[in-house]
Amino acid sequence: MSSLFRRKSADVATPAPAEEVTESTPRPKGYTPSKRELGQVTPKRQSTGRKVNAEAPANRREAMKQMRERQRQERAEASEGMRAGDERFLLARDRGPERKLVRDLIDSRRTVGTWFFGGALIVLIGSTVREPVIQLASNLLWALLALAVIVDSVLIARKIKRTVRERFPKTGQRIGSLQLYGVMRGLTFRRMRVPKPQVELGDKI
Numbered sequence: 268m269s270s271l272f273r274r275k276s277a278d279v280a281t282p283a284p285a286e287e288v289t290e291s292t293p294r295p296k297g298y299t300p301s302k303r304e305l306g307q308v309t310p311k312r313q314s315t316g317r318k319v320n321a322e323a324p325a326n327r328r329e330a331m332k333q334m335r336e337r338q339r340q341e342r343a344e345a346s347e348g349m350r351a352g353d354e355r356f357l358l359a360r361d362r363g364p365e366r367k368l369v370r371d372l373i374d375s376r377r378t379v380g381t382w383f384f385g386g387a388l389i390v391l392i393g394s395t396v397r398e399p400v401i402q403l404a405s406n407l408l409w410a411l412l413a414l415a416v417i418v419d420s421v422l423i424a425r426k427i428k429r430t431v432r433e434r435f436p437k438t439g440q441r442i443g444s445l446q447l448y449g450v451m452r453g454l455t456f457r458r459m460r461v462p463k464p465q466v467e468l469g470d471k472i
Contacts, residue, residue, distance in 0.1 A: 368430065370460075380420070416454075428445075
């Protein structure tokens with residue numbers, strides 16, 4: 268009797284191994300094994316979003332400081348993009364391929380307008396001198412500068428009209444507006460032009 272009870276307890280202590288479900292269990296028709304069953308591991312997707320600053324502002328003053336710093340950086344980026352001629356940051360008056368063509372036409376040549384303000388300063392100084400000869404010379408210089416600017420502006424306007432119609436025969440831009448845009452740029456010192464010149468003097472456009 269004692270041996271019989273010991274045999275039963277031994278049977279209970281060592282249960283039979285479980286069945287292999289994956290091998291012996293029948294699969295329904297059309298069953299597709301998962302990647303886990305096939306031993307494949309799906310790689311984790313890397314986050315491509317913008318990194319968020321982990322340091323949240325401690326108070327309202329700190330939040331305002333961060334906002335001002337962010338706005339300052341955005342303004343600096345926009346100003347640099349405008350000077351570089353990036354279409355995303357240009358004003359409405361500077362956008363479009365026609366406007367870029369006009370800028371290149373002006374920037375590739377010397378204009379009398381760049382000397383106009385320097386000459387006007389000389390004329391202003393000469394007119395204050397109580398010497399009739401100097402005053403007369405100043406008035407002649409003023410007249411010559413004005414005449415040269417008018418002639419140069421007419422030549423610029425004609426070149427803009429001809430070139431724009433050749434390059435953009437179906438443009439919706441008004442030729443008169445483009446001509447005025449080019450003349451005003453021609454009156455500005457080259458280093459002060461915005462957007463900055465993208466071509467060198469003498470380049471063929």
